[in-house]
Amino acid sequence: MHKWITCAFLFLSLSALAQYKITGRVLDSADKKPIPGATIYLANASVGTSSTADGNFTLDNVRGGQYELVVSMVGYNSYHKVLLVNNNIDLPVIVIAEKVNLLKEVSIRPDPDWERNYEAFRAEFLGTSDFAKECKIVNPETLIIHYDKINFVLTASSLDFVVIDNKALGYRVKYKLDTFSKDYHQGMRYYAGTASFEKMKGKKPSQERKWEKNRLKAYKGSSMEFLRLLIAGEVAEHGFKVLRLIRKPNPEYKGFGNRYIDGLVTKPLIPADYAKRTDQKDLFALAFDNCLYVMYNGGSPVPDDGKNPNGIGWATTNIIFNKPYAVFDNNGIFTDPSSITFEGEWGKSSIADLLPVDFEPELKK
Template sequence: MILKLKQTYSLNAWIIIRAFLLYLIVSCLCSSICYAQASLSITGTIKDKKGEVIPGAAVYLSGYQIATVANNDGRFTLGNLKPGNYDLLVQVIGFTPQNKNVILLDKTVNVDIILSENITELTEVVIKADPNRQRYINMFKANFIGNTPNAKQCKILNPEVIQADYNPAKKLLTVTATDFLIIENKALGYRIKYLLNFFENDEKANVVFYSGHPHFEEMERKESRRKKYAKPRAVAYAGSSQHFFTSLYHNRIKEEGFIINKITKIPNKARLSDDIINANISRLSRTYYGDSRLNGMFTDSLRYWRNMRTEPATLSVLNRSEVLVDTLVKQLFKNVKSVAYNDALYVIYTNERETTDYTNMSGHSVNRPLDIPNYQ
């Protein structure tokens, strides 16, 4: 699932950036979505690119607390599953972690998963020390995990797998990982294995984008010790992206406190075309540098056109008309629905207000119309 928003912590008014087709992972969102039906299984074999089986690989279901280990023949089985859309995560030493999407309808599905050797583990790599590495990792943590009270109780246990690259000219931070990120969330009692596909923080556009697949494990083995997390988990779920998509599937957006609007792009009439702007800059630059006596005369004009070039070609406009669920959600299969839209969606959660602590500590700036209260 690819969303340009924080998946772990709900924003007070968050935006789902454009996606042409986003599969709603029904079973992964809420186990109550699928009702009494025959239990199904996902079976398969883990192999390398030469076709040799790989024993001992760990196989996880993304978004669940379900996992297994491949046997000596590389075979695995994940049973007692409901129809739905699943993401398998596979991990074994010496190979790059892999994910595989599987749709269960009315029968067991068998899949082969091919792993690639992890070159960084199999060869000696000399890495030049980067004095800014810790700063980049801190930037990543602030945007990936956040700065909320809950986030302060989260810790990445294996930061050595993080590969960060920063482009100062573009003010663009990109992050990948050579293995699962292991995140300990003491606020909610979870240990999370997160297969990070991609992370990008564009400071100029003020946009954070990342995609990946989580697997959850309980930190406490005893059920009696997990009870203390029930309330914090319920609070974290309310208004989250998972809550939103579950409500979307059940067509209970209004009942659950969500409002959906659209953000559309319109031409910026104050900005002329690039051809006109560049022609004027070129003309004024030749005059400016060709005759020093005219420098003062042309400075303001040259600055005017250069400033116009930095203006956006389009402007984002919030359409306050509520978006109807049936215009977004389509039945894909019997137990799987899809969400399709062209414009960005502006989603407001009205059952909770933004606290002062959240505003001061989250680091997120959310623009909202003046007549909209500080809802989540």
């Protein structure tokens, strides 16, 4: 269980974040021989490599934070390990085992609703933004999609990595979709999985510049930027304001209408009201006795008194706590996404807007 320091919230300079190195070796579990050519990457990040002839590997320039290390090799079971990176790490020897083929012959019937269900899934997974229009799922055949017509729930998973060419942000994303669900009755969407990011090479310098501009657009106002600015102590300076959202169950709710009664306290909160350092280096926590209402005005500094003209033009997000606190790392990523729920702007985010967790915006010269 994490503990946090309540006496002070210590701010760090984002520019001072160190880069670390992860080294290791991959062996076959049966004969303990090296496995060359295994793919090693940090899930949802842009750092990856392959093992050499002697099974060794090195991941360089790793931004501090919590990651899931993945080792993958054709014909072998994948290896997963969660790492908190705040120093150079020399891993113990990693052994992976060959897969045992226990497949049974099954009869697969064509799904007459597959195309319709796929289009519904694609709209929810990639989104409907301008960025989404420039995204293509290269191998839709790896998806398993089902629609429950009784409960109005769309579910999906993937047999292998779903390859997505995001020509808006300039990434080829390989996403292993563990679970996806869209409850149309409740209006709730949830998906989880691991991804690797590979930067595309632009045909022209102008295309590279467009990608950098779009990546910055996806980053600005995001939960990633907010949490990183929170660590740096620069939330208000970059256009964010946080209020207390008081949410109570609606006693008159009968299955339709408003489930809750919400009220806002207009006095802005300060970071120490809802953010703390944990007892682990480079891990932080959001903790609050109610819900948080996060406002973003596009990046202009918020006045000291926090006032704004009726909130017009502000993007807003409700942060609902599913657990007593939500831990996040230097990358601005929650270590347990199920600890919170986003309603509003951040809740609309889709794969088309997804950046690698170690993304660093280029500073203006």
